[in-house]
Amino acid sequence: MGRKKRTVRVAHELPKSRRKSIAKALEEHTSETKEEWDRGSEWKEIRFFRKRVKVGEMRTIMMPITVFHGTRPGPVITIIGGTHGDELTGPSACTNLLSNTFTGLGGALDPQTMAGTVRIVPVLNLPGYRMKSRYFPDGRDLNRAFPGRAKGNTTSRVAVTVNKHLIEGSDVIIDLHSAAQGRSNMPQIRADLTHPESHLLAKAFGIEIVLDSRPPKGSLRRCANGKDIATVTYEGGGANWLDQSAVKVAVHGCLNVLRSLKVIPNNPSRPKFRLKAAGSTWLRAGEGGLLDMFVSPGSLVTRGDIIATISDPGTPGLSVDIVAPEDGLMICTATNPFVAAGMPVGHFLPVTKHMDLLLGQIDDRNCLIVNGSQGQPIWREEDVELVEIEVEGEWSSGSVDAEWNEVNAEESEQEEAES
Ligand SMILES: [Zn+2]
Structure with a gap:
C-alpha cells in the first residue's frame, strides 16, 4: 500500500471522461449551428396567452408574467422564480428586476432599447407560494413533473401548460431556486456542461461556482435541455427566508446574461475566477x-x-x-x-x-x-485572464442534485413509480 491515502476523495472534480465529453461538445459546437440573430430581419408584435405585446412594449399578463418585447430581433429569454413555492430567492429577484430601478426611465430593462423578448415569471407555483409550500396543492413537486401529461394529476397538467407556453419558444431559461427547508445554499449555478448552449449560459451568468450536473428526472431543466434550450438553475439562500445577498447575485446574474446576449446594452460582469465542479x-x-x-x-x-x-x-x-x-x-x-x-x-x-x-x-x-x-458595479477587464479551476484527481460519484435526506429520496422514488 505504501503511503497512507487520503480518506476523502476529491469529489468535486470533473472526472476525466466527463471533461472529455465537455471538451468534445464545445469543440463540435460552432456558432454556425445556431443562427445569429439577424438584427435587420422583420420583427413584429407577439401574442402570449392570447394577449398582444407590441414592439417596444412591456406588458404584464395573468399568472403574472411580465413580457418585454424589444424593438429589434433577438432571443427569447425566460426567467422563472418560485417553481418551489417556499423558495423566495427567485420571486424576490424577479420582483427586483420588475421594480422601477430597472424598468423605470433610464433603467436597464427598457423595451425601447431592448432586442429580443424577455419574459419574467416571479412565481411559477403560485398555489404553493400562497400555502408557503414547496409543493403544489396536490402534494407533488412541479420540478419533478415535466413534461407532464394532459390527462395526468393536477401538477402534471400544470407542467404541460408551462411546457407549452414557457419552455417551448424559449431560447434561454434561467430557473431561480434556493435550498429546500432546513438548509441554505451559497450562490451557485447548476448546468449540464456537456450541453454547449447551457455551458455558455452558465458562464454568462458571471459567478464563481458552476456545478456540472445532469438535471434530475422530471425537472424543468431536463425538459428544456431535451429540446436543446440553454438552461441553468441558480441556487442561493434557503426556503422560507430571504437571503438578500443571494437575491443580489441572482439579479446581477440575470442582467449579465441579458448583456452577454446583447439583449440589453452594456457589457456583462465577469468573476475573477470560476470553479467548475461536479459531484x-x-x-x-x-x-x-x-x-x-x-x-x-x-x-x-x-x-x-x-x-x-x-x-x-x-x-x-x-x-x-x-x-x-x-x-x-x-x-x-x-x-x-x-x-x-x-x-x-x-x-x-x-x-x-x-x-x-x-x-x-x-x-x-x-x-x-x-x-x-x-x-458590485458591472465591470469588464478584457486583458485579465479568467482562471478556470478544474482540479485533477480521483472522481467519486455523487450528484450535486442528490437529495439531502432519506425522506426526500423516498418521495422522489414514489414519484418516479407514479410516472
Ligand atoms: Zn427549488
Whole structure:
C-alpha cells in the first residue's frame, strides 16, 4: 500500500471522461449551428396567452408574467422564480428586476432599447407560494413533473401548460431556486456542461461556482435541455427566508446574461475566477442530537477545522465534532439544529488547487464574496485572464442534485413509480 491515502476523495472534480465529453461538445459546437440573430430581419408584435405585446412594449399578463418585447430581433429569454413555492430567492429577484430601478426611465430593462423578448415569471407555483409550500396543492413537486401529461394529476397538467407556453419558444431559461427547508445554499449555478448552449449560459451568468450536473428526472431543466434550450438553475439562500445577498447575485446574474446576449446594452460582469465542479461530498452527522454549526454557506475551511458540533441533551457532557476532510468550500449548510445520525449537515467542495484565489476574495466571516453579492458595479477587464479551476484527481460519484435526506429520496422514488 505504501503511503497512507487520503480518506476523502476529491469529489468535486470533473472526472476525466466527463471533461472529455465537455471538451468534445464545445469543440463540435460552432456558432454556425445556431443562427445569429439577424438584427435587420422583420420583427413584429407577439401574442402570449392570447394577449398582444407590441414592439417596444412591456406588458404584464395573468399568472403574472411580465413580457418585454424589444424593438429589434433577438432571443427569447425566460426567467422563472418560485417553481418551489417556499423558495423566495427567485420571486424576490424577479420582483427586483420588475421594480422601477430597472424598468423605470433610464433603467436597464427598457423595451425601447431592448432586442429580443424577455419574459419574467416571479412565481411559477403560485398555489404553493400562497400555502408557503414547496409543493403544489396536490402534494407533488412541479420540478419533478415535466413534461407532464394532459390527462395526468393536477401538477402534471400544470407542467404541460408551462411546457407549452414557457419552455417551448424559449431560447434561454434561467430557473431561480434556493435550498429546500432546513438548509441554505451559497450562490451557485447548476448546468449540464456537456450541453454547449447551457455551458455558455452558465458562464454568462458571471459567478464563481458552476456545478456540472445532469438535471434530475422530471425537472424543468431536463425538459428544456431535451429540446436543446440553454438552461441553468441558480441556487442561493434557503426556503422560507430571504437571503438578500443571494437575491443580489441572482439579479446581477440575470442582467449579465441579458448583456452577454446583447439583449440589453452594456457589457456583462465577469468573476475573477470560476470553479467548475461536479459531484459532491456530503458531511454527515455521526450521531443524532442538537447541531451547532460554526460555518455558513460559502465558508472556506481548512482540513481539520471543526465545522459543527453535535451534542445530545439526553447525554449531557458528551459531544461529537464534525471536521473538514480537506481544504475547501462549504456550498450548503444545515440550518435545522435537529439532526439524526447519518443526516447531511453540509455539502462540501474540496479545493486542492488555486485556494489562494478563493482566499483573496473572502469577507470578515471567512466566506467567499460572490460576484454581485455586494451590488458590485458591472465591470469588464478584457486583458485579465479568467482562471478556470478544474482540479485533477480521483472522481467519486455523487450528484450535486442528490437529495439531502432519506425522506426526500423516498418521495422522489414514489414519484418516479407514479410516472
Ligand atoms: Zn427549488
